Amino acid sequence: MVRKISKAAVIGSGIMGGGIAALLAGAGVKVLLLDIVPFDLTDGEKEDPAARNRIVKTGMDGALMAQPPLFYSKKDAGLIEIGNLTDDFDKLADCDWICEVVVENLKIKQDLFKRIEAIRKPTCIVSSNTSGIPLKAMSEGLSPEFKQHFLGTHFFNPVRWMHLLELIPGEETSRDVLDFIEKFGEVNLGKGIVWAKDTPNFIGNRIGIQGMGKVMQEVVRQGMTLAEVDALFGPAMGRPSSAIFGTADLVGLDTMAHVMENSYALCPDDEERDTHVLPDFVKKMVENNWLGNKTKGGFFKKEKNAEGKKVKMMIDPATCEYVEFAKADLPCLTAAKAAETPAEKAKAILYGNDKGAKFAWSCCANGLIYAANRIPEISASIVEIDNAMKWGYALETGPFESWDMIGVNESVAKMEADGMAVPEKVKAMLAGGNESFYKVEGGRQYFYDFETEAYKPVKLSESALSLATCRADGKVVKSCPSVSLVDIGDDVFCVEFTTKMNALNREIIEFMGEVKDFALENAAGIVIGNQAGGMPGAFSAGADLDYVLGLCKGKKYAEMDEFLTLAQNGLKEIRYANLPVVAAPYGMTLGGGCEVCLGAADKIVGAADLMMGLVEMGVGLLPAGGGCTNLWKKFFFALPEPVQKDTDLAKLFVPVFMAIGMAKYSMSAKQAFGFGHMNPLADRIVMNRDLLIGEAKKEVLAMVDAGYAPPVKKPVPVMGEAGAGMISAQIFNMFSGGFLSEHDMLIVKRIAYVIAGGTVKEGTPIDEDVMYKLEREAFIDFAKEEKTIARIEHMLKKGAPLRN
Template identity: 65%
Template sequence: MSRKIRKAAVIGSGIMGGGIAALLAAAGADVYLYDIVPFDLKDEEKNDPAARNRIVEAGMKGALSAKPALFYTKKDAARIQTCNLTDDFDKLGECDWICEVVVENLKIKQDLFERIDKVMKPGAIISSNTSGIPLAKISEGRSAEFKKNFLGTHFFNPVRYMHLLELIPGAETSQEVLDFIAHYGEVSLGKGIVWAKDTPNFIGNRIGIQGIGVVMQKVAQDGITIAEADALFGPAMGRPRSAIFGTADLVGMDTMVHVADNSYNLCPEDEMRETVAVPQYVKDMVASGKLGDKTKQGFYKKGKTPEGKRFKQQIDPATGEYIDIAKPEFDCLVAAKGKETLAEKIATVVWGEDKGAKFVWSCTASQLTYCANRIPEIADSLVEIDNAMKWGYGWEVGPFEAWDAIGVKKSVERMKAEGLPVSAKVEEMLAKGNETFYKMDSGKLFYYDFASASYKEVPANEAAISLAAVKADNKVVKTCPSASLIDIGDGVFCIEFHTKMNALNKEIIEFMGTSMDYVDANGVGAVIGNQAGGMPGAFSAGADLSFVSKLAHDKAYSEIESFLAMAHEGLQRATYSKFPVVAAPYGMALGGGCETCLSADKIVAHADLYMGLVEIGVGLLPAGGGCLNLYKKMIDSLPGGTAKEVDLTKFFINTFMAIAMAKVSMSADGAVANGHMHPWKDRIVMNRDLLIGEAKKEVLSMVSSGYKAPQQKKLRVVGVEGQGMVSAEISNMLNGGFLSEHDAFLAKRIAFVISGGNVRIGTEVAEETILKLERDAFVDFCKEEKTVARIDHMLKTGKPLRN
């Protein structure tokens, strides 16, 4: 494509506009961020540029300080220039893409676009992030050139983390513009693209608000508490822990009510319109200022007692008062917890016999019928609806995927028996003998298309590799309960972990060794990656602490040392294998997960990467080669042949600080800054869906370039002199109360390991020397009562213990 987005403008500097600007800057565009000149300028301020840009500067400041962070790295902020719509309007004529994110007021938008129509350069893309106003009305009276390049680009908040980007074509938008923005959105911005129609609230919010509306109505009718409803519609149903009411508090009650009112007022022909009507108790809450997290009271009230103890209460819909929360207890949730797959969990909850299960069924049945009836009104296929809910609302499965798990035929029979509305489309599908919305065939995923009454292949980017689809095509060549080796084509194999949080255990370490043998004999290279979990997910949250805890409690120290030796051998094989190995981390890559990546030839990481060696938090140190390989990674950033000429103490200190302070990146850019990723050898991919495919490309590129396995070389270390450099600082931090005695003990031993032990500065040591120091230190730490207490506390609470 000849188009490029080199310069973009975002008009509206609120949290949404700031998020879009930050994302565009991360993609490499120079961005103008606009807002209005304040109406309340004093006479002496009217010629003051700072005063005239006060609103947009506040918006920019808000974007920079937002939590969770909107910027992958604060350095991207240098690409953004703040402007106002009076003094700087003509700069819009420089832009390749102008994205409007102003208040939901038709006249304001129309007036703005009338002005833009006069200054936009030929071919510039113009988009609106509206969700409640038809695009056709917004673009009324605009030029043919404007309409050809105009569309809806509906991002979701927070922009960095929400995968969904709804694209809404205008009646006259050119196909070339649509193709380009879809490709740019998917590849450069990392978004999941869903094609929506120009209907109120588009797809995500139209479906989402109906599901929320039904639950809000039925809690009052069925005597279910707010906390009980959230427990029922949480992870057991494949939803975020915030579920229904927690999500409403997070988004803001006023925003939620606005979206609901849009659906109700702008969709008078909707056959299930009453399901989105806002209940009176919710209206009363908004009127009294109970708007959710931003006011610290909404469906939930959070705060501290006069004694400083934190509390959380829930609203009682019947009285409008806050009441205490009792732990929700339902047989269906207990039964679901024992199931292995999400599909089994969903079916267990929906088909349960208790009060909670019946509540879930009635709400779910309503939404399933609603979703089917919205095709083709809001989208042409059920895939668009499923993806919108997964990518925009954080669901693990979309409504039609959930319906398959529940059982389409069985559920429709129940709907009929109970007199509930049933979609005619679904009845027709069943009548033709089709009982699922999705099916796999020859490794490809197909969906049922209501329009043609046939199955069609689910569209996907050709660069994307779905491990689930590949596995369904019988491409698993080796497997065990904890991991699998998958043939992803062209001689490349993927080593996939599938434990809880992809934690590394003994079985995975052993499996990696046999997998390397298989790839060496049958392939050209390997990718280490997986696709489990929603956003951000976990490439690997680290070693299996329960395994380490058991060995430590049993005082099985020789077994610990043997396990570490096996891990070192396996990871060193990845480093020095005769074929390229590429790690594809995303989300959490902590402890052993980070070490796995450090052992690979190359890292191809998703932009949202939380990587770090965090072992000190549980009283340990990286002993899967982390101390060695992080130090090597630091040195490898030097031009070839210069390591002997430079002062290595700063590389030692950077490595020590990263480990001793358990530095964790907040993005892949942060991983580069922390030294966990190489600044020019490793790669960052914006779209996680493309990660495995891009990692495979890197393997094949190295093969085609004549891959040569690296040779082991001795490392120059800083020895006891380096230890002395950090020892004084450790003592100062200990005396200042920044470290505990145990922290100081651990930190000094970590410095001993990284520096090469009892040698002089400049000594060259074999890699095995540092690996042996790692193993010895790890075993010694496991003998410490305070380390065992830290491990047990983490396992019990999920939080670090400082002792």
């Protein structure tokens, strides 16, 4: 039997249930979203279908309005049918997967599963999104057939954005069901799969919540401020900027408290059980309903001071009162800032001597020991724990990867010197001459297995391809500080940007020319992509604005023109070279990053979470690395050739102008299709970012097998003078309505002129080099404007556009 999920049901329409429904719909699955009938219906409402579906409708509306968005495209909502557990229960009979997301109450879940057992078709998979109730207890008394199709599928919130999906087998779950859900979750839903045991809070929350509890207790004991703690446990240590207390505010202190209480109650033999007890100041916050972002006040909040200025406030653990936020000033943080690599930054903090270093060490060392002690209780291997923490808590490295970074021998010696109980299994590993938890040999990554006391290969999906592993295995064939060319096998090479946010600088542009020459002699094809950590991450956040600002302030306009010409020609030459090129963008693919995809690639294989667009307008500029030209070409040449001859160019001109002039960017790859940055006939979406480079490589090889021939350069018809005239009234109306400033007006008029190809007649075919020249001239003219310089400075300082 070939299993498929054509229709799924989600029972429970809260934020988690709504998120799961949205994800399934985004994967093209029809979804039945059910919830209970409200208890408070009046006599007049009891027969009203809308009133009976009020709870589920509220949940669905919440999912549609959620920020960040839970839907890849709101059109996906058309695949979701809503209903209630009284009137629509029979509709579960034709579902291939039923996912329960109801209240954490054993009796309610048992009763629900008994009802489902009576109606489900024999092949239907049933899962629970519980985190605290054992699967065995929920399925007690149900048939063997039901138990064979029953498992835990623990999504993390927000469902679309958190990569982790913990799968928990029941004692009798069939191997066929487990294998199918693993592949479906990884490929169709785009999740990182972690196999967990049926223990309280599984892996991610068991490890994560203990770490948070330890930090909160140590804050009181060691007298640290929340600002100091979040500075220590933020990006400096490879963690998200929300760090510890910011993350708690995002999750909600009530949710955090519930998970902690759950671990405390259900894990009586946990050696760190006491770390699951909330400090008094946090208990008081929960009592006061200071629950974080949902209540506009938690560990942090913003309020107006005596001068009416909005300032950030933070809780003082000693008094449980709000005080003004004071930026952390710790020697170890200064040392970490000066360090270059993540490992050096972590060592600067953990092996320092100031109070911040001592605090960070006491918490981190405790967490490393705790993680090691959880094997084999909650997980069979270190890999599952590391992945759970990276994918569920947005850490750049998991506990054991972090342990390797700071040196296992050195850290264990420090732990023992501090009187900590290092797990015997870790000491045995070191005694056996194994000095790291991971190693790379022969192009494969291996992990240390405590049970066999030997290294085993890390299991990867067939489509997964790790650039880090390729680098560790000596597969870098060319490199400079900003970019590398990595051999990814089968004569395919990957161009990997390595700057901060993968911003494009001169070094990268010059390197691209060298790549073309090398590839023509040595490569079957090229992938342009990288695997920077975090979600959604950045394929490339655009051009190096520091460099651009320096040219602007120095009035180095000739150098600016030369740089832009170099960028345009570099991308163009790769595009027309006799080798297939596939771009693999994900996350932030903005400005110059978008131009690389549009200008250099035959195809785009984009991750589902793709924020793609030409956003130079936000810094007072326009796309001049070929962005204007290539977006127009992508729109026009996407049309079949017979249609091109009779096309009304105005119908193409307006959306291209709006995309660039309004700095539109997608919030998903589906939206990128809608904006024209991706072509549904040539480009495709990969749901799982982990598989992106591997899937892009497959596309390269497919083009080679099909007898690849490079595209032929040909003129493209443009709107000419008619284009600028056509939208002038629209621009004026937007200015009059306050939607555009005078500087905006200056920029968008010139953008229209460039996209239109200048002052030629409508329909005139022009060479793309003519449009490239128009881009450069406009860019340089804007660079001379003080308001543009102000916009660039503001973006660099604040990370947000300035309206001037």
